[in-house]
Amino acid sequence: MAVSVLSVKVLQNPAPYTAAMSFEIEYEASQNLNSDLVWRLVYVGSADSDRYDQELENVEVGPVTQGNFKFVLEANPPNPALIPSDDIVGVTVVLLTCSYRGNEFIRPQP
DSSP states (O other), rough: OOOOEEEEEEEEEEEOOOEEEEEEEEEEEOOOOOOOOEEEEEEESSSOOOGGGGEEEEEEEOOOSEEEEEEEEEOOOOOOSSGGGGSSSSSSEEEEEEEEEEEEEEOOOO
16 A cells, blocks of 8 residues: 555644644655555445535645655535435534545544
8 A cells, every 4th residue: 555544633622623634644655656646535424325425625645755754634624504404413423534636534433
C-alpha cells in the first residue's frame, strides 16, 4: 500500500455540537505519488438515507512525497436544519475518507 494512515486524533473533544471540528491526521507515504490525496469529512444525518449526508470538508493534500506527514483537517459543524427531526438527537457518524485519483482507499468498514 502506498499510503498508510498512522493516526487520527479528534481535537477539542468534548465540544459543543455547534463548534467547528478539528482532526489531526498523520499518514505515511511509502513512495512519491503523482496526484494529490483527497480527504473528505462527511456528517451522516440519517441512518435511513444518504440524502441527508453533509460534506463538511473536502481538501486536496499534495504533492505527496515519500515520508511521514501530519496535518489538521478543520470543518464547520453540520447544519441541523438539514437533518431529519427524528434523527437530530441520537447516534450519528462523522466519516473520514481518503481518495487517490478518484479511488477511495480509506473508509471504515461496519
